[in-house]
Amino acid sequence: MKKSVLFTLAALAAGAFSANAQEVTYVEDCSQGYLMNKAKDNWFMTVEGGTNILFGKDNIHAELKNRFGANGGLYFGKWVNPNFGFRFGGQFLMTKGATMYSDAMFRKMNEPQLENGAYPTKMMAAAPEFDVLINLTNWWCGYRPGRVYNAVLHGGGGAMFTFRRAYDNDGQTLRWRSAHSTPLFINVGLQNNFAVSKHVQLFLDIQYQLFHQGGVGDRGGVAYPHYQQDAMASIGVNVNFGKTEWNCPVTAVCPTWKYTDAEGDALVARLAQAEAKIKDLQRQLDECLKRPMPEKVSCEGLATIYYPINQYSISNREKTILKSLAEVMKETPNQKYILTGWADNYTGNDEINTRLRNQRVNTVKAFLVKCGVNESQLDARIDAANLTDFGAKGAPLDRAVTIKLAD
Numbered sequence: 085m086k087k088s089v090l091f092t093l094a095a096l097a098a099g100a101f102s103a104n105a106q107e108v109t110y111v112e113d114c115s116q117g118y119l120m121n122k123a124k125d126n127w128f129m130t131v132e133g134g135t136n137i138l139f140g141k142d143n144i145h146a147e148l149k150n151r152f153g154a155n156g157g158l159y160f161g162k163w164v165n166p167n168f169g170f171r172f173g174g175q176f177l178m179t180k181g182a183t184m185y186s187d188a189m190f191r192k193m194n195e196p197q198l199e200n201g202a203y204p205t206k207m208m209a210a211a212p213e214f215d216v217l218i219n220l221t222n223w224w225c226g227y228r229p230g231r232v233y234n235a236v237l238h239g240g241g242g243a244m245f246t247f248r249r250a251y252d253n254d255g256q257t258l259r260w261r262s263a264h265s266t267p268l269f270i271n272v273g274l275q276n277n278f279a280v281s282k283h284v285q286l287f288l289d290i291q292y293q294l295f296h297q298g299g300v301g302d303r304g305g306v307a308y309p310h311y312q313q314d315a316m317a318s319i320g321v322n323v324n325f326g327k328t329e330w331n332c333p334v335t336a337v338c339p340t341w342k343y344t345d346a347e348g349d350a351l352v353a354r355l356a357q358a359e360a361k362i363k364d365l366q367r368q369l370d371e372c373l374k375r376p377m378p379e380k381v382s383c384e385g386l387a388t389i390y391y392p393i394n395q396y397s398i399s400n401r402e403k404t405i406l407k408s409l410a411e412v413m414k415e416t417p418n419q420k421y422i423l424t425g426w427a428d429n430y431t432g433n434d435e436i437n438t439r440l441r442n443q444r445v446n447t448v449k450a451f452l453v454k455c456g457v458n459e460s461q462l463d464a465r466i467d468a469a470n471l472t473d474f475g476a477k478g479a480p481l482d483r484a485v486t487i488k489l490a491d
Contacts, residue, residue, distance in 0.1 A: 108339070112332035114227065118165055125327035130159040130171065132289060132320025136179060139313050143181035146204060153178040153206075155316050161217065166227040166330050169217040177209040177244070179314065206249045208260065211269065213242030229329045234277040234285075241270040244295060267312075269295030277322065282329075285322040291315070386412075386421070389448055389485045393431060396443035398451060406448065409487065410455035417458055420490035423449055425466040428482035430475075434468075440483075441466035448485045463490060 133156040143151055155178070161171025183205050221234045248263040273291030280286055293314040387409050389402045398406070413421065425445030427437040449464045471482045 109337045110334050111337055113335040114332035118227070118330045118332055120165070121327050121330065125325075126163040126169075127325045128161055128163070128171075129323045129325070130157065130161065130173070130320060131323075132157045132287075132318040134289070134316060134318030134320075136177065136314050136316040138179050138181040139315065142183045143312075146180070146182035150204065151180050153180045155318065157318070157320070159215070161215075163217070163219075166222045167219050169219075170215065171217060171238070172212075172214045174210060174212045174242075177207070177211065177314075179207045179209070179312075181205050181312075207263065208247040209244040211242050211244040213240050213269075213271075215240030227330060232279050234279075236275040236277060236287075237272075238275060239270070239272040241268065243268050267295045269293055273316075283324045285324070287320055287322060289316075289318045289320065291318070385486065385488050387487045389444075389487070390480070391444060391483045391485075393480075393483060394436075394440070395483075396440060396447055398447060403451065406451055407455055410452050410457050413452065413457045413461060417461065419461065421462055422488045422490050423462055423464045424486045424488075425464070426471040426482055426484045426486065428479040429468075429470055430479045430482075438466070438468070441468075444483075444485050448487070 133154075136153050136155045137148075137151050138153075139151075155175060157173065157175040159171040159173030161169055161173075163169035181204075215238045218237045219234055220237050221231065222228075244265075244267050246263040246265045246267065247260050249260055271291050271293040273289055275287050275289045277285045277287045293316065295312050295314070387405055389398065389406070413419070423445050425441035425443075425448075427440040427444070429437065432440070445464045445466060449459075449462050452462060453459050471484055471486070472478050474481060
């Protein structure tokens, strides 16, 4: 009785406004920010390769054609949101240049002196690094999933494990060996990304890099800080993993209601009638509540498990209900129960809905058995009709599994 009274109240309230009610629409509102994706989404791998040129103080003494080296990189990273991300990995460098160092040890470790008095140098380095990424296009122009071009600013640093070409003690054998130097470096670059597909981007990356390298000067053999500068140009590919797009929070857009004086008066009159009916229903409800409860309450309909559209997995909330229900079933091992799978007939087709009904009822049955209920107590079946008669607007109430006592 109580449920039917409450339902009647709700129906009257809805009927009072039905003449002028309009549909509320729901839209994504990106002005409120972006929804965070799962931790496994928005990861990517970057592979790149290209050339570099040193242009430090001493390197200009080498011919331009002898200052171009090679570089490559491998990185893994993640976008935290459409504007900001990070990556970690490493780069490989082969640099060429010159130096004006003139001490005897340096002459021994490098190739013969050039005509201008400088010494040619070559260096290899393996450099782990960490970078912060800023998608300037999304930041300045707003996020758009299908955009072809994105400009990504990146900056970071790390340490270089260096190797240098040097002669052995015999002064004849020239080979690569550790330079016994681990300079720190910082860099900044602009990656110009061009989307080939949702998961693949080709890019051109322009970088500037500065790293510290100690040395011995040629004025009195006094050690002084020595900085190298390196410009790099690379081409490469970004491969994205998992979900790559971002969603905005969904907000309700309510329609603007406008009434004429006549419509306003009619609405006031209908509200007065509704209030009178509500008062009468409240009186009936109060009288109903004063009646004594029956000694035995029927529990034929024990529980209803609801699902989102096109889903059959059990949520954590519903699992809690089923665990409690399993305890009741185990206390009455001779009692039989009917489990019925439902799906709404307003969406999908017969084949899909039949599969959903079977999947839903069999998943509930399997979970109850897992909780210790004897399988012989459970009779799983499906029903092709609608669980309720509320029409398409009540379709979510038809996506369910009902559990009742068997006769």
